[in-house]
Amino acid sequence: MLTIRQASAWVAALAAFAFTATSIGPVSAEDGVTPTEILLGGTDPFSGPASAYGAVGKGSAAYFQYVNDHGGVNGRKIIYKDLDDGYSPPQTVQLTRQLVEQDKVFAIFASLGTACSTAIRPYLNQNKVPQLFVATGASKWAHDAAEFPWTIGWQPDYESEAIIYGRNVVKEKPNAKVAIIYQNDDFGQDYLNGFKQGLGSHASAIVKTASYEVTDPDVSSQIASLKASGADTLLIAATPKFAIQSLVATAQQGWKPQIYLTNVSSAQPIMRAATKAGGGPEATNGVISTQYSIDPADPKWANDPGYKLFKEIMDKYVPGADQTNGIYLIGMAYAYTMVDVLKSAGKDLTREKAMKAALSLNETDNPFLYTGLKVVTSPTNHFPITSEALVKYTDGKWVATGAVIDARAIIKTEK
């Protein structure tokens, strides 16, 4: 049993220890920043149904390692603690709280998935922890900026992309009759809204829309009803499985509209599957989509400095991985912007400064982006990338049309 005297001695010793511990602690008052390190946290699905997207996190981690080996950021190395949430929001919430409260990360970087990132958004904003560059294309990260000022997206949002298609329709075919198939959720709604904004005064060009539920087995009846409307242009705002079904049904029903296909479903394996199931190149030839980053599967980028850097980093830090997988490259592109933010936030790094830097970006040299694309933000504009290059599917590959369209002037910052 402790006597009072012993107990008070213990308390005094503990207090002295606590005092010295705080006085020799990190110079910066900010969590996750020491004189030599910056600790970033994140969540990615390394397991479960969406584990293919885990490559984003691996690409980012590889780029941070590359930066560390080249001197770091303002003398500090970036430590990226990226945890597996299995694409399950309750997991994301628990892991994020662990990262913030236990590991004391400086910021949450590129958390992946709309549902997962929505689940942690109120918590991070309440605690004023930057939620930088959410890895999803939902437009709400920008639209809700007034309510959640510590959150920002990165990749072109679905609304901006649809604006780009709308602008292209007006320019190429002002008298087009447009049909739209869209997924009945936030993603499809973003697309519908954006496309109407892009058409502007030509909004009456939309002659028919049809939606599907993600639980629907097939969309060929929707395609049949769109065809019956007499439309000559078709916008497909569908996730991969339904995009393939739409392309195939259009071909099989002998309908030949000009097709615009969301970037979400434009990866090569998807296009190949649609070509095969649709009965040959006719099924996909002439489809228009967008690109905003280098496509490592496409040999035309072989001599691009961005691709060479990608390859160098992959060789060294992710050996043995599939180097045609563009998801790694997207992860590096995210990380490039993150490094830019940390650089410009300066040596005396705080969360507030990082957030300020993230909202005054003018990044014109991200090597992983499509040539000429920029990452631009301002305190009143939370849409980092709003321009994309239009590409046309020709004989088994995406070919640049030469057009790069910016949606920034059209997109409404308020919802």
Next chain:
Amino acid sequence: MSFFRPDRMLAFGVVAVVVALLPALLPAYASFELTYVAAYAIAILGLIILTGKNGQISLGHGAFIAIGGYTVAVLASKAGLPYWVGIPAAGVLAGLIGIGIGVVALRLEGVYLALATFALAVSVPSLLKRFSGLTGGVGGIVLTPVAPPAGLAIDPERWFYYVAWAIAGALFILTALLLEGRLGRSLRALRDNEVAAISFGVNPHFYKTLAFAWSAAYAGIAGALIAIATAFVSPDSYGFNLSITVLIGAVLGGLESLWGAVVGGLVVEFLPLWAQKINEAAPSVVYGVALIAVMLLMPGGIAGTLIRLVRGRRDPGGAGGAAAQAESPAVVAVPVAPAE
């Protein structure tokens, strides 16, 4: 067999004191994590009733957890009802749906029942996406974080920790009391030998359906607590992995004793995190190895082994071991694949 036996009261009292003191010793974040342990323990308590005591297997309890979560979320966001209304409502609704499933379950046994309930777990996320007017579709529903009652100087994490553990404790006692009497005897009799039980006048339809509904109600309450702690529900939260995970928790924790629920809750919450710490590259491998190791070394689950150790020390080679043997279920869970 009474819960009011001194040694059982003592064990419960010790655990209750530990549970009550932990938040004072640990950071708020730990209380937040342990809140999930309470929720998973409640769900596993239901599985112990269903599988351990009645011998029915469900691979679909994730569906009831989803129903509970969405009940509290929809009642709070659409009807503005407080969480203390939503939590019991979640239990009632999941229980009612459990009766429906239980009636179907009567016709199926063993692996077939496992498959049918598995289908339930797979289909619920799709159903949630379909009724998007009510459920918010793929986007889910964001909930208001829980707040302690005005005037109580406690942070929200610790407050909800106490709420969750109080519910878990109450359900633990309720379950122990109910299983002691006629109800528990009938469930166990049906598990051990259905024909014999029927010839003694036990109505198999009634008791099997009741066991299913009872355990579904617990899963619903667990789902409500998880949803409130997470402050968010979406179909992605309830993948079929969840059903497998809670069943793994029940098997590892131990299906013999109600204490298996607490151990199982700890397993469900901390084993994946621990696996990730051991090896960041292949957490599922570590997870799987840990799973196989426990199944091989502790066939009665972790709680079963602990109880046997304690009893063995008290009366070496005595009746304790034999009693535990008699308690063990005749039907053992089907082999379970590690959650991917």
